[in-house]
Amino acid sequence: MGFCKAARIIGYLGVIFGGLRVGMGVLGAVAAEPSSEFARRYLGTATTGEAIEEGFYMIVVSILIGAIGEIGMQLAKPRA
Numbered sequence: 001m002g003f004c005k006a007a008r009i010i011g012y013l014g015v016i017f018g019g020l021r022v023g024m025g026v027l028g029a030v031a032a033e034p035s036s037e038f039a040r041r042y043l044g045t046a047t048t049g050e051a052i053e054e055g056f057y058m059i060v061v062s063i064l065i066g067a068i069g070e071i072g073m074q075l076a077k078p079r080a
Contacts, residue, residue, distance in 0.1 A: 004072035011066020014058055021055030 021043070029048040032038035036047055043051040 001073075001076050004069045004076060007065050007069025007072065011062045011069055014062025014065065018055045018058030018062060021058060022052050023055075025049070025051035025055060 024043060025039075025048045028038040028043065028051070029035050032048075039045050039048045039051060045051045045054070
């Protein structure tokens with residue numbers, strides 16, 4: 001049961017932080033003049049596109065982890 005709750009928490013946090021990473025990547029691509037400099041300094045990637053891609057991967061994996069946690073919670077409930 002503890003692992004299921006942890007999976008749900010990780011799922012929620014991953015979606016939040018993945019969304020922030022995608023948002024920062026888009027912001028850097030649109031607003032920053034040399035976007036590669038912005039990406040290296042603030043995002044830790046070579047380009048803003050890499051940061052956006054990593055954010056989407058984080059969101060997808062977090063949704064999968066959260067779904068597994070939800071399935072585990074449903075299976076752990078006693079049947080009536």
